[in-house]
Structure formats: C-alpha cells, structure tokens
Amino acid sequence: MHFDTLALQATHQHDPTTGAVVPPIHLSTTFERNEANELPGNYLYARPNNPNREALERSLATLEGGATGIAFSSGQAAIMTLFQALRPGDHVVLAHDGFYGTTSLLEDVFHPWGLTYTRVDMTNIDAVRSSIHENTRIVWVETPSNPTLAIVDLLTIARIAHDGGALCVCDNTWATPALQRPLDLNCDIVMHSTTKYLSGHSDVIGGALIFKRNDTFTQRIRQLQSVSGAVPSPFDCWLVMRGIKTLGVRVRAQTITAQAVAEFLDGHPMIERVNYPGLANHPDRQLIKQQMNGPGAMLSIQVTGGAEEALTVLGRLRLFRRATSLGGVESLIEHRASVEGPLSTTPPNLLRISIGLEHAEDLIGDLAQALTPGR
Numbered sequence: 001m002h003f004d005t006l007a008l009q010a011t012h013q014h015d016p017t018t019g020a021v022v023p024p025i026h027l028s029t030t031f032e033r034n035e036a037n038e039l040p041g042n043y044l045y046a047r048p049n050n051p052n053r054e055a056l057e058r059s060l061a062t063l064e065g066g067a068t069g070i071a072f073s074s075g076q077a078a079i080m081t082l083f084q085a086l087r088p089g090d091h092v093v094l095a096h097d098g099f100y101g102t103t104s105l106l107e108d109v110f111h112p113w114g115l116t117y118t119r120v121d122m123t124n125i126d127a128v129r130s131s132i133h134e135n136t137r138i139v140w141v142e143t144p145s146n147p148t149l150a151i152v153d154l155l156t157i158a159r160i161a162h163d164g165g166a167l168c169v170c171d172n173t174w175a176t177p178a179l180q181r182p183l184d185l186n187c188d189i190v191m192h193s194t195t196k197y198l199s200g201h202s203d204v205i206g207g208a209l210i211f212k213r214n215d216t217f218t219q220r221i222r223q224l225q226s227v228s229g230a231v232p233s234p235f236d237c238w239l240v241m242r243g244i245k246t247l248g249v250r251v252r253a254q255t256i257t258a259q260a261v262a263e264f265l266d267g268h269p270m271i272e273r274v275n276y277p278g279l280a281n282h283p284d285r286q287l288i289k290q291q292m293n294g295p296g297a298m299l300s301i302q303v304t305g306g307a308e309e310a311l312t313v314l315g316r317l318r319l320f321r322r323a324t325s326l327g328g329v330e331s332l333i334e335h336r337a338s339v340e341g342p343l344s345t346t347p348p349n350l351l352r353i354s355i356g357l358e359h360a361e362d363l364i365g366d367l368a369q370a371l372t373p374g375r
C-alpha cells in the first residue's frame, strides 16, 4: 500500500453506534463498570488509556511499521520518558548537532540524575563506534539533523549500536514516516514531536515513541506513561489523527517548493551555504536515495557574514513568519542560535527554514527582496 492510502486507512475508525466516518472525541476521564464490576470497553481512567489516544497510538505504529506506539503530551515528554526508563550510571550517545532540547534534557535533567552522555559527529562512523561503552544503552540518531541537515546512515549506526549492546533510537520528526521509516532500517525505536509535521497546522503540542518490539523495555515505558502522566488530551490526539490524513500530500507539496527555494538560494552571492538534502551537489546523495523517499521541506541557510547579516535578512522578510517550530502549513524562519543555549553548536549566521504551503514563486520573491543588498 502506498503511504497516502496507508495514512487514511490507519486513521479511519468506524463508529458502530452512529456510522460516523470521523471518530468522536471522548472527553470522559472515567469509565463505568457494569453490575459484575467489569469494564465493558477495557478503559478504566483516561490517564492510563482512552479511546482517542489508543487510536492515535495504533495509527502511529502502523505508519512507522512498529509493534506499538505510545503517545505523550509533547516531544520532550516522549524523550524524557525514554531516558527515565534507563538507570543512573547508564550512558547515551547522541549527535553533537542534534535538536537542542534533547541535549538540554540530558545535561540539565538527567546528568544530575546519574545518566552520562557523549556527543559525537554521527556522520563519522569510527567516532560513533569508539563512543559506545559497556554501559551505553541508547544511540540517539536524528536524520536529517536539526538545524544543519546532516544525513546519518541509519542501517550502519543501528548495526554499531547493536554490536555494542545498545538500542538505536531515531528522532524521525523532520523526515516523517512519509519520507523515512527507521524501523525498516533496523532502528529499535522511533521518536516524534507530533507538534510538527504529523499534526501539521501549528496547533497541537504532542509527542510519541513507536517500538519495533513490544518487549519488557516497551512495557516499562508504557508503565511510565501511565504513572508519570505526561499524556496528551483526547482532543490533541484527535487533531494529530486528522493531521496524519493529509501528511503525504502536505509533505509532497512542501518538498517541491523547498527544492525550488533551495535551488534559488544555492549560489546566491549573499548566501555562503545552503543545507538541503535535495541539492544535486549534496555529498550524501547516495545515502539520501537509499533511506529517504524525498529530501523533505526543511532547509537551513548560512548568510554571508555573521549573525548580524543573518538577522538583517530575517528582519526584511514579509511572507515568512519569524517563529520557532516547523512542519506547519505556514512557512517559518528562525535564527536558531538565538534560541539555543550554552551547548549550541549552530553557526551564528544560520537561518532555519520550514517550507509551508504558500506558492514557491511568492516565497522565492520574498527571499529575493530580503537578500537584495543596500535596499
């Protein structure tokens, strides 16, 4: 089945009482027992489980080809719960240029709690191999990476992680299952900020973990979800389900526009560098073809000069919204170094761009006027 069809199939729920094609939102926090003290729907209380969350978790597992999915109230809550399933003394390997929030969780929350971690260049296989120790439990991969769009070889990193007795976890937020399925490439767990492409309209905060196997580690995380309670609301689950229905078509349209924008920017005299997996001169072209169905709609540019020049260009834009986050229908642009903290490795002249559903010519026109010197 093609992804577009799968997305519709995976989110369809027939309501047997009304025949409604769109599932109802179950706001009830509790579920009534019958005379024999049984729970007819197997739901007890909405923190451990509720119909909308269960439906979302099933859809996510289907889309990623996993055994089960577990949904959370944010991407950060999903990452946090995964690290909580480890023990003090355990070690995590992650990219030196990955999403800043993951690094911040490890440094500010889990380091004091006893987890250790090493940041490496995930494109350097030998560096990854030598950073794995006896106590390494997780190798955390993000590809394309945020915000430099480094491409990591998932099959190889998963093999190295397994050789070292660790799990390979892939943050698939940027690629989405429409473009990349890490579990098919031997990763063990996929993480999503459903806030981004899956919901797709900048109106939900949510996260999820999808597991290749339903083993004791998975069950531990299921238990933590229930007892810790960082769970998404029924309405948020419903919104993410609705977003998934158009994921394929959104990403396809946004990718076509991103390709046109990246080609316009590549070689522009005011631009030192364009980071986009769809450029013909990309050094990882072969790998991108191998593990992705398309280059996606995220890119970053490095403006000639420094932070000041980058901020000047940013200030002149009229169509792009100057805001953090990504994956929505409106194009967003952000000076990433401004929002990251002391462990940031982001170049000061970098602007991160999330391409939305505006027409490519209008977006290119806006960038062209913002990049005109001495305007």
Ligand SMILES: *Cc1c(COP(=O)(O)O)cnc(C)c1O
Pocket: 074, 075, 076, 077, 099, 101, 142, 146, 171, 173, 174, 192, 193, 194, 195, 196, 205, 206, 207
């Ligand atoms: C946004 C984001 C997260 C964090 O998710 P929240 O929903 O903001 O908590 C994690 N990883 C990546 C790649 C992201 O873009």
